[in-house]
Amino acid sequence: MRHRKTPFIFGFLVVPVVLYIALVIWPYLQTFGYSLTDWSGASPDMNFIGLDNYTKLFRDSAFLDALQHNLLLLIVLPLATILLALFFAFMLNVGGKSGTGGVQGVRGSAFYKVVFFFPQVLSVAILSVLFQGVYRTDKGGLLNGVLIALGIVDENHPWDFASNPTFGLWCVMGVIIWSGVGFYLVLFSAAMQSIPKDIYEAALLDGAKRGTTFFKITLPLLWESIQTAWVYLAIAAMDAFALVSTMTPGAYYGGGPDHHSEIMATLLMRNFITYGKAGYACAMGVVIFFITLVLSVVSLRVTRREKIEF
Template sequence: MNHRRLPFVAGFLLVPIVLYAMYVVSPFVQTVFYSFTDWGGFSSEQNFLGLGNYAALLGDEVFQKAVLHNAFLLVLMPLTTILIALFLAFLLNVGGRSDSAGVRGVRGSGTYKVVLFFPQVLSVAIVVVLFQSVFRTDGLGLLNATLIKLGLVDAARPVQWFSNPDLVLWCLLFVMVWSGVGFYMVLFSAAMRSIPREIYEAALLDGAGRAPTFFRITLPLLRDTVSVAWVYLGFIALDGFALVTGLTPESGGGGPNHASELISNVLYRTAFSQGKFGYACAMGVALAVFSLLLAVVQLRVTRRERIEY
C-alpha cells in the first residue's frame, strides 16, 4: 500500500521541490560561486579569485564597523523586545485582580492588545515617514519640540538624533523595538492563554506573588516560544536594511560617517553603487552563514524535553 502511495505523493511534491530549487537553492549556489570571483554584475567577464574576497573582508574597516553594529542590535534588540513583550503579555493576561472567576488580566486588555499590535500592521515605508517626523533635527520634530517645551533642550541647539554618531544606533534600536514589540506581545499572550488557569490559581492560593508566579511558572512554560521569538528577532537585527536606508543620512543609508552602517547596507552599496558584485556576494555568504549559525546555536542552547500540562 505504501508503494502505491509513493507516486501519488511524489507527484504533489515534485512541482514545489522544483520551484524551491529554482528560486531558492539555485540563486544561493550562484551567489557562493560569484563570491570567489571579481564579477562586476553587468558582464560575463569574471576572474577566479579563490578566497580573495573573503580575505579582503577581514581588512575592510567599513564592513567591520557594520559587523559591530549588527552585533549591537543582535544583542539588545531581541533582549529588549522580548522583555517588554513578556511584561505586557503577562500584565494583559494574568496581571489583573483574582476573584471567584479566577485570575484575570487588566481591565480593557483586549483594547490594549489591539493598540499595542497596531505598529505591526504598518509598512516599513510608513514607519520611516513617521519617525522622520518624530526625530527631526530641528525644533519642529515631535521629540525635540517636547524636550524644548519641558526645558530640557535649548531651542537654538536641538538634538541631532540621526545625525549624531553617538545616538543614531540607539534611535534605530528604539524604532525596531517599537515596531516589533506588539507582535511578540500577542504571540506570548497566545502562549500564556494555553497555560491552564488552575496553575496560576493554585500558586496564588499558596501565597505566591505575581513576580514569583511569572519567573517560576509563566517563563519556564514559555521557554520554547521565547526561543523561537529570539531566533526571528535575531534575523531582523541582522537585516534592518530598509530602516537604515530610509532613516539615516548619506546616500544609501549608514550615516553619519558609517556610524549606523549594517552589513546589508554595505552589501547593497558595494554591489549597485560600486559595481563589485563578487565582493558583495562574499558579504552575502558571510551574512547567511552567520545567520544559520545563530539559529543553530540558539535552538541547541534552548533545546529541552517538551513539558506537558
C-alpha cells in the first residue's frame, strides 16, 4: 500500500514543483546572473564584470539612503500596525461588559470589523489618489484644511507634506499602516475567538483586570499569529514601491525630493528603466532578496516560543 502512495503523491507534486522552479527559482537565478554583468536591459549584449555592481552599490549614497529608509519602515511599520491591530481586536472581542453571557465584545463589533477592514479592499491606485487629496498643499487638502481650521497652520502658508523631506516618507508610512491595520485586526480577532471564554472568566473572577488578561492570556495565546503578521509586514516594509512611487515627488518613480523618500524598490526601477543600468538594478534586487530572506528567518527564530495549547 505504501508503494502505491508514492506515484500518486509524486503525480500531484511534479507539476507544481516544475512550475515553481520555472516561474520562481529560475527568474531568481537569472537575476543573480545578470547582476554580474553590465547589461543595459535593452540589448542582448552584455559583458561579465564580476562583483563590480555590488562594489558600486555599497558606495552609492542614494542606495545607502534608500536602505536606511527601508530599515526605518522595517522598524515602524510592523510595530505600529501590530500594536494598533492588537489593541482594536482586543477591544472589539473582549472589551465589552461582562454579564450573564460572560466576557463579550463591544456592541456592534461585527460592523466595526467591516469598517476597519474596508481599506484593505481598496487598490493601491485608489489609496494613492485618495491620500493625494488628503495631503494636498492648499487649504483644499483635508489635513491642511483641518490644521487651518484649528489655527495651527496659516492659510497662506499650508504644509507641503509629501514634498517635505521630513514628512514625505512618514506620510506614506501612515497610509500603509492605515490600510493594513484592518486586515491584521480581523486576523487577530479570528485567533482571539478561538480562545475559550472560560479562561477569561476565571481570570476575571480571580480579580485580574482587562490589561492583565491581555498581557497574561491574550498575547501569549496569539503569539503565532503575531509572528506571522510580523514576517508579512517585514516583507511589505522592504517593498512599498507602489505608494512611494505615486505619492512622493521626483522624476520617474518618486522618492523625492532629493531621495529623501527613496526606497530600494524605487531606486531599482529608476536604474533599470530610466537609466538603462539593468545589471546594476539586478544587483539591487539580489540585495533586497537576501535582506528580506535573512530578516524573515531571523524574525521567525527570535520570536519563536513554545506552543501553548488550550
